[in-house]
Amino acid sequence: MLPSLSSSSILLAAADAPPVEIIAPNATCPVLITGDHAGNAVPKALGGLGLPVGELNRHIGWDIGVAEVSRRLSARLNATAVLARYTRLLIDPNRPLGEADLIPLRSDGTDIPGNQGLTDDARRARIKDVYWPYHQTIDMQIARLQQMGQVPVVLAMHSFTPALSSTGQPRPWHVGILYCADNRLPRLLMAAFKARGDLVVGDNEPYSGITHGYGLKVHGIAHGLPHAELEIRQDLIATPDGQQRWADLLAEILTPILAHPDLKRIEHH
Numbered sequence: 568m569l570p571s572l573s574s575s576s577i578l579l580a581a582a583d584a585p586p587v588e589i590i591a592p593n594a595t596c597p598v599l600i601t602g603d604h605a606g607n608a609v610p611k612a613l614g615g616l617g618l619p620v621g622e623l624n625r626h627i628g629w630d631i632g633v634a635e636v637s638r639r640l641s642a643r644l645n646a647t648a649v650l651a652r653y654t655r656l657l658i659d660p661n662r663p664l665g666e667a668d669l670i671p672l673r674s675d676g677t678d679i680p681g682n683q684g685l686t687d688d689a690r691r692a693r694i695k696d697v698y699w700p701y702h703q704t705i706d707m708q709i710a711r712l713q714q715m716g717q718v719p720v721v722l723a724m725h726s727f728t729p730a731l732s733s734t735g736q737p738r739p740w741h742v743g744i745l746y747c748a749d750n751r752l753p754r755l756l757m758a759a760f761k762a763r764g765d766l767v768v769g770d771n772e773p774y775s776g777i778t779h780g781y782g783l784k785v786h787g788i789a790h791g792l793p794h795a796e797l798e799i800r801q802d803l804i805a806t807p808d809g810q811q812r813w814a815d816l817l818a819e820i821l822t823p824i825l826a827h828p829d830l831k832r833i834e835h836h
Contacts, residue, residue, distance in 0.1 A: 577692040583610050586700045588650040590638055592708070596646035597717040597825055599708050602637050602724050603661040603701075603782050604630035605650035609681075616656055617680030627674040628654045630726040632804030632813075637724050639814030644821065647708050651701045656682070658693040660701045661723075661782045675732045705786050718831050720752060721787045721794035722821075723780065726801045727773050741803060743769030745776030745796035747784065748836035751829045752793040759820045773798060791833035 579586070588606070607629035609615050615623065622628060634650055641648040651660050655671075656679050662669045670682050670690060705721075712719040723745075730737050742760060746753040753770075760768045776783065780796050787794025797817075804810050824830070 576696050577688075578610050578612070578696040580611060584608060584652050586652055586697045587704045588634075588648075588652050589704060589708075590641045590648040590650070591645065592647055594641070594645045594647045595715065595717075596644045597712060597830075598644060598646045598720045598722055598821060599705070599712065600637050600641055600646055600648035600722050600724060601705055601782060601786070602630070602633050602648065602650035603659070604655045604725060605634040605637060606652035607654040608652050609654055609657060613657070613681050616654075616682065618656075618677070622677055623654055623656070625675075625677075626726075626728050626801060627677055628656060630724075631801040632799065632810055633724045633726050635807070635810040636799065636804050636814050636817075639811055640724075640817050643814055643818035647712075649701070649705050649708055651697075653697050658698050660698055661780070663781050664694065664698075666781075702782075702785065705782075709786065709790060709792070718833060719792055720825060720830055721783065721790075721792055722752075723782050723794070723796040725796055725798045726804060727798045729800055729802045731773075738773050738800065739767050740769035740772055740798075741766045741800055743772045743774070743798035745771055745774060745780050745783070745798060746794070747776045747780065748788055749794065749834060751834070752795040752824070755824045755827055755829070756795055756797075756820065759824060769798070788836060791835040793830040793834075 607623045637648045637650060656674060658670050671679055672682050673679060709719050744753045744756050757768055757770060760766050776796060783794050783796050799813060804813050
């Protein structure tokens with residue numbers, strides 16, 4: 568069940584979308600797709616966070632292409648997907664509450680006017696109305712699948728820019744796989760991607776799952792579930808054709824992997 572907005576919601580008005588999009592909430596596939604940065608919405612009361620038109624459509628506002636790849640992959644696998652609707656610039660669900668860039672003041676050279684000088688009450692409203700409903704929905708879906716006798720596989724969907732913004736240095740990877748203490752799923756994914764022979768695959772690239780991937784830690788490691796974060800290069804999934812191509816590719820790769828015995832057990836680290 569999706570957490571409903573209570574009448575005490577401070578940040579979100581009735582005209583605002585719920586904080587979470589849940590796709591196929593009763594699906595039976597043992598993979599749970601998550602999208603921490605799938606949306607780029609802003610509550611109407613916050614006026615686009617004071618940003619110039621178009622900024623929210625850049626990579627600073629969301630992970631380009633991820634929402635549609637996740638929807639299409641959900642349909643291919645009959646799998647549940649839990650997607651955050653609001654921009655990471657409002658509050659980033661892939662950051663712990665104490666981290667400085669949970670509500671960023673600046674992102675890739677762009678100041679975020681709506682995040683300057685926030686009161687404690689304003690911060691708490693974003694946490695209560697946007698951050699927690701997303702994480703609670705993921706936990707409820709994990710619990711639902713466990714009640715069915717499944718060991719849910721948590722697949723966090725992200726995308727990355729084709730070049731490093733600060734230097735313009737090209738990033739050669741087509742897809743990166745992030746992980747930390749548990750490499751059961753990453754190991755299988757990397758072998759399957761590399762076996763195709765046409766993909767450059769990043770092992771904890773372009774980011775490290777040791778220092779990044781808060782969502783994986785609280786929903787994967789904490790539950791002892793197999794998990795991985797997929798980072799797909801944004802130019803590959805910026806169009807409907809690319810999104811369908813990658814959804815099909817992921818479905819083909821994941822289908823045999825999900826039957827692997829290593830993914831059928833809880834494993835705490």
